[in-house]
Each structure stands twice: as C-alpha cells, then as structure tokens.
Amino acid sequence: MGQSDALAYLLLGHPLGQSTPQEGNLVANAAASLGLKGGNLIAKKIASRFGLEEARIESTGGLQEASLVVGKYLTPRLYVTYGIGLFQPVSTFRIRYILGRIWTLQAEQGTGTAADILYDVEKGKGPFATPRPGRGDPKHPVKLPPDR
Numbered sequence: 001m002g003q004s005d006a007l008a009y010l011l012l013g014h015p016l017g018q019s020t021p022q023e024g025n026l027v028a029n030a031a032a033s034l035g036l037k038g039g040n041l042i043a044k045k046i047a048s049r050f051g052l053e054e055a056r057i058e059s060t061g062g063l064q065e066a067s068l069v070v071g072k073y074l075t076p077r078l079y080v081t082y083g084i085g086l087f088q089p090v091s092t093f094r095i096r097y098i099l100g101r102i103w104t105l106q107a108e109q110g111t112g113t114a115a116d117i118l119y120d121v122e123k124g125k126g127p128f129a130t131p132r133p134g135r136g137d138p139k140h141p142v143k144l145p146p147d148r
Contacts, residue, residue, distance in 0.1 A: 043055040043056050043057055043068060044056075046070075047070065051072075052070050052071060052072050053071055053072055053073055053079075054069070054070065054071035054072075054081065055068070055069070055070045055071075056068075056069050057069070057086070058083070065085075065087075065088070066085070066086045066087065067083040067084055067085045067086055067090065067091075067092070068083065068084055068086060069081055069082070069083040069092075070082055070083075076098075077097055077098040077099075078095070078096075078097050078098075079095070079096045079097075079098075080093075080094070080095050080096075081093075081094045081096075082094075083110075090110065090111060091110065092108065092109070092110030092111075093108070093109045093110065094106065094107070094108045094109075095107050095108075102119055102120050102121070103117065103118070103119060104117070104118040104119075104120070105117055105118075106118055
C-alpha cells in the first residue's frame with residue numbers, strides 16, 4: 001500500500017481512490033503538514049550544526065508557500081532572521097532590536113516592507129499591573145490595612 005493510501009485509511013477509513021475531492025484535499029493538506037513537521041527536524045539539525053539559534057520551515061498557506069527560516073542573535077539585543085522560499089522565489093529579511101524589558105523594534109523586508117514597535121505585557125506583570133490583595137508576588141506580599 002502506498003503512503004497516500006495509508007494516510008487516507010488513517011484519516012478517512014478508505015483508500016484515496018474512493019474519496020471525494022474534498023476528502024482528497026484533506027489528505028493532501030495532512031500530507032503537507034506532516035512533510036513540514038518532518039522538515040523541521042532537519043532544520044533543527046542544520047541550526048545546531050551551524051550555530052544558529054533557530055531554523056524552521058514555516059508556511060502561511062500550503063506546501064507551495066513554505067520557506068526555510070534561519071535566525072541568529074548578532075548581539076544580545078539584536079536578532080536577525082532570513083527566510084527563503086522553498087518552492088517560490090521569495091525571501092524575507094527581519095531584524096529585531098530589543099530596546100528594553102518591554103519594548104522591541106522590528107523591521108521586515110520581503111514582499112512588502114514594514115517596521116513595528118512592539119510592546120510586551122505579561123499578565124500580572126509590568127508597570128500597570130496591580131496585584132489583588134493576597135495574590136501578589138510572594139516575595140513582596142501586599143499588605144492589607146488592619147480591620148477596624
């Protein structure tokens with residue numbers, strides 16, 4: 001039995017030849033997703049071999065839009081990624097600079113050009129977080145006023 005028929009049996013309960021076009025698309029999307037996940041294992045090995053922080057295969061749509069993305073910290077605050085299309089001649093360059101604990105500047109060049117200022121907020125943390133009585137940081141508990 002071929003791999004496509006085996007996958008069809010797992011997903012649909014019958015061979016690919018007996019499926020509707022919609023079921024065929026489901027099997028094709030599942031195969032593409034499995035292929036991307038398998039590619040990520042290879043990408044991680046590439047990253048460790050060349051001293052990169054990141055290497056992954058990502059896709060905004062199907063397999064045809066897949067790209068290999070590699071990333072590396074050039075300094076502790078400057079992170080650069082480069083993505084190249086696997087099946088289409090598209091490349092993306094992204095640079096991210098950490099301005100402070102919560103502020104990050106990001107610029108991207110690809111099919112379009114963009115620049116963003118990002119602000120990170122963690123629930124229960126940050127300059128505007130006010131812990132509720134009795135639920136604050138255990139190292140700095142909130143002191144309640146005495147009962148009257």
